[in-house]
Amino acid sequence: xxxxxxxxxxxxxxxxxxxxxxxxxxxxxxxxxxxxxxxxxxxxxxxxxxxxxxxxxxxxxxxxxxxxxxxxxxxxxxxxxxxxxxxxxxxxxxxxxxxxxxxxxxxxxxxxxxxxxxxxxxxxxxxxxxxxxxxxxxxxxxxxxxxxxxxxxxxxxxxxxxxxxxxxxxxxxxxxxxxxxxxxxxxxxxxxxxxxxxxxxxxxxxxxxxxxxxxxxxxxxxxxxxxxxxxxxxxxxxxxxxxxxxxxxxxxxxxxxxxxxxxxxxxxxxxxxxxxxxxxxxxxxxxxxxxxxxxxxxxxxxxxxxxxxxxxxxxxxxxxxxxxxxxxxxxxxxxxxxxxxxxxxxxxxxxxxxxxxxxxxxxxxxxxxxxxxxxxxxxxxxxxxxxxxxxxxxxxxxxxxxxxxxxxxxxxxxxxxxxxxxxxxxxxxxxxxxxxxxxxxxxxxxxxxxxxxxxxxxxxxxxxxxxxxxxxxxxxxxxxxxxxxxxxxxxxxxxxxxxxxxxxxxxxxxxxxx
Numbered sequence: 001x002x003x004x005x006x007x008x009x010x011x012x013x014x015x016x017x018x019x020x021x022x023x024x025x026x027x028x029x030x031x032x033x034x035x036x037x038x039x040x041x042x043x044x045x046x047x048x049x050x051x052x053x054x055x056x057x058x059x060x061x062x063x064x065x066x067x068x069x070x071x072x073x074x075x076x077x078x079x080x081x082x083x084x085x086x087x088x089x090x091x092x093x094x095x096x097x098x099x100x101x102x103x104x105x106x107x108x109x110x111x112x113x114x115x116x117x118x119x120x121x122x123x124x125x126x127x128x129x130x131x132x133x134x135x136x137x138x139x140x141x142x143x144x145x146x147x148x149x150x151x152x153x154x155x156x157x158x159x160x161x162x163x164x165x166x167x168x169x170x171x172x173x174x175x176x177x178x179x180x181x182x183x184x185x186x187x188x189x190x191x192x193x194x195x196x197x198x199x200x201x202x203x204x205x206x207x208x209x210x211x212x213x214x215x216x217x218x219x220x221x222x223x224x225x226x227x228x229x230x231x232x233x234x235x236x237x238x239x240x241x242x243x244x245x246x247x248x249x250x251x252x253x254x255x256x257x258x259x260x261x262x263x264x265x266x267x268x269x270x271x272x273x274x275x276x277x278x279x280x281x282x283x284x285x286x287x288x289x290x291x292x293x294x295x296x297x298x299x300x301x302x303x304x305x306x307x308x309x310x311x312x313x314x315x316x317x318x319x320x321x322x323x324x325x326x327x328x329x330x331x332x333x334x335x336x337x338x339x340x341x342x343x344x345x346x347x348x349x350x351x352x353x354x355x356x357x358x359x360x361x362x363x364x365x366x367x368x369x370x371x372x373x374x375x376x377x378x379x380x381x382x383x384x385x386x387x388x389x390x391x392x393x394x395x396x397x398x399x400x401x402x403x404x405x406x407x408x409x410x411x412x413x414x415x416x417x418x419x420x421x422x423x424x425x426x427x428x429x430x431x432x433x434x435x436x437x438x439x440x441x442x443x444x445x446x447x448x449x450x451x452x453x454x455x456x457x458x459x460x461x462x463x464x465x466x467x468x469x470x471x472x473x474x475x476x477x478x479x480x481x482x483x484x485x486x487x488x489x490x491x492x493x494x495x496x497x498x499x500x501x502x503x504x505x506x507x508x509x510x511x512x513x514x
Contacts, residue, residue, distance in 0.1 A: 001066045005128050008121040009066070012037065015101060015114045024100035033100060038067050040097045044122070045129055046076060047085045048141055055080075062132045066125075087144060091151050094122065095400050098152060106163055115156050123149045166362060169329050244314035251307050255436065256429040257300055263420050264308065271315055289317065290384055290415050292360075292406060293396040295422030298470030301396045302356060304422075309354040312392065319390055320352030328362040331376045339372035343379040352390050360395035361405035374409075381411045425470050427457040433474045438503065443482070448505040453477070456511065473513055481507045 001009070016033035019025065026036045045063045049055035055063075055076055064070055071079075101114035126145040242250070248268075251261060267289075277284050289312070293301040306323045313321025326346055333339045347355065357363075357380075363373040384393050395402065395416060406413045425433070431454045438445050445453075456477075460468060469476075484507040489495045 001062065001125075002128060005121070005124050008117070008124060012118055012121050015104070015117065018114075019100040019104055022104060024103050026096055026100065037097060038069075040093050041067055041125070042069070042079070043083060043085050043090060043093060044126070046080050046083070047087075047090050048126060048129055048145065050080055050085075056133045058132045059129065062129060087148065091148060092400055094148065094152055095155055098156070099400070099404065102156065102159055106160070111160060119149060119152045119156065122152065162359070162362070163365065166328060166365075170332075173329075173333065242310055242314075244311065247307055247310045247314055251304070251311070254300060254303065254307075255432045256425050257304070257422065260300075260304060260420055260422055264304070267418070268311060268315070271312075271317060275316060286388070288388065288415060288417060290388075290393045291395075291418045291420060292402055292416040293394055293420050293422060294399040294402050295396075296398065296424055296468070296470060298472035298474075299422035299424060300471065301422055302358070304420075305354055305356045305394050305396070308394075309392075312354070318353055318392065322350070322353035323356055324350040324353060325356045325358065327358045328360075328373065328376075331357070331363070331380075332372050339375040340379045343376045344383070347380070347383045347387075347391070350391060350393075351387065353392075355391065355393045357393065357395045359397045361397050361401040364405050364408040377409060377412070381409075381415065384415055424461070424468070427454055427461050430457045430461075430470070430474055433471055434478060437475065437478050441478075441482075443501050443503055445503045446505065449503050449508050452505055452508050456508075460513070476513055477508075477511055480511045480513075484508070484510070 013034055016037055019033050025031075025033055042063070045059070045066075046055065049059045055073065057073070060071065060073060060076060063076075098115050098118055101118050104114050105112040105116075123145070126149075130141055130145070251264065254261070270287075271289075274284060274287065293305065295301060302323075302325060305325075309318065309321050309323045312318040324346065330346055331339070331343045333342045363377050365373070380393065383391065393416075395405070397405070399421065406416060431450065434453055435445060435450070457473075460473070481503050485503055488504075488506055489499060492499065
């Protein structure tokens with residue numbers, strides 16, 4: 001290992017020790033961050049070497065020198081076979097390795113660079129490792145390394161962006177909560193009257209700040225925020241209540257998601273049989289229906305949750321069957337004592353239905369002073385236990401972050417014991433979704449344009465980008481396609497109906513979502 005990369009590795013090892021001292025680790029029992037780093041790098045080097053054939057003696061020597069191992073070629077071959085390393089599993093391992101560095105970075109303002117140093121080391125170490133055999137880099141291995149580094153960088157930026165947004169939202173809520181109340185008398189937009197000063201015998205002047213200290217008084221801003229929150233939590237009722245067969249058909253007609261459908265159909269069959277036993281007075285053990293949906297954006301988690309709520313209503317598991325969708329901002333308040341109240345209000349609105357918590361890992365992302373995510377988790381856990389007969393909670397988010405979230409509290413893992421994994425869509429499935437959107441919009445697609453769309457998403461899926469958003473990308477792609485069509489047709493004085501409703505190769509060939 002050359003001096004520059006060796007120094008980078010030493011720095012990463014020091015950062016590992018700092019994470020261990022802080023209590024940030026990767027959850028491997030009895031292992032330090034340095035131990036997990038060496039194991040992750042072993043998978044990294046073995047994957048790179050196996051991309052272009054068997055690992056060479058020069059690569060084995062490099063690997064052993066860099067990691068302090070003394071592995072033979074046979075041992076490495078057996079490790080490679082038993083580990084079944086793929087670009088997807090390697091990316092997941094790298095992100096898991098990087099998470100403690102990210103947490104350390106977010107404690108330092110301006111944001112620290114431990115995670116960035118890790119990514120840069122992976123890039124330089126990979127480049128160096130690829131040249132030890134003959135001094136040249138294989139273009140296909142180079143492509144895989146570039147995709148991995150890009151995925152790590154995208155994940156880091158998205159995680160930091162979400163964290164910064166959460167901090168801004170919390171600061172804004174605190175500012176609104178601590179805004180002094182407007183006077184109730186005089187010429188104000190809220191009319192006349194006298195301030196709320198208590199009884200004449202015991203005057204209690206209204207104090208600015210924590211609303212909990214001012215009785216039931218609320219500023220107009222707080223009333224508006226509360227009304228907006230209530231409006232957001234209310235699901236617009238469907239005009240026609242679907243039957244069980246219609247709900248099951250909606251689930252079955254979703255594109256892809258075969259493993260998800262199989263898991264849910266098994267669960268639905270189990271519930272049906274339990275209901276039969278219950279109707280016949282047979283004893284049975286209690287059953288938890290709370291679930292965790294794991295997967296990348298745009299894989300249908302919210303859509304499936306909404307259908308599932310309707311199915312449970314039809315089966316008699318839930319009394320109403322509505323879906324209430326919320327994230328951290330809808331559960332956590334910015335001041336002491338209010339998070340439990342806010343969470344309880346959301347739970348009450350979801351009673352009889354499904355409470356769907358998107359990006360649930362954000363509740364446990366910050367456990368320092370001044371963060372009330374744990375208070376919301378505790379309130380949720382109690383409500384889930386007390387109302388298991390008429391409330392189902394589904395938590396959702398990225399697979400690796402959700403597993404970390406479930407491990408953050410013993411009560412979470414035990415209550416969310418049913419985990420459904422939503423895999424990314426395949427290119428042909430994305431094409432089907434694109435064609436479905438076109439059909440619903442009254443558009444048709446030429447065969448040439450279909451082929452171009454499929455080719456684009458074959459390449460995009462192969463890049464394994466963290467920013468890839470599955471069905472959301474398809475919707476964005478469609479919107480750009482119809483924009484291109486509009487620009488093309490603008491040059492035609494009087495286009496035919498067929499031209500107005502047809503997407504051609506010219507409308508899709510130049511689209512790039514990067």
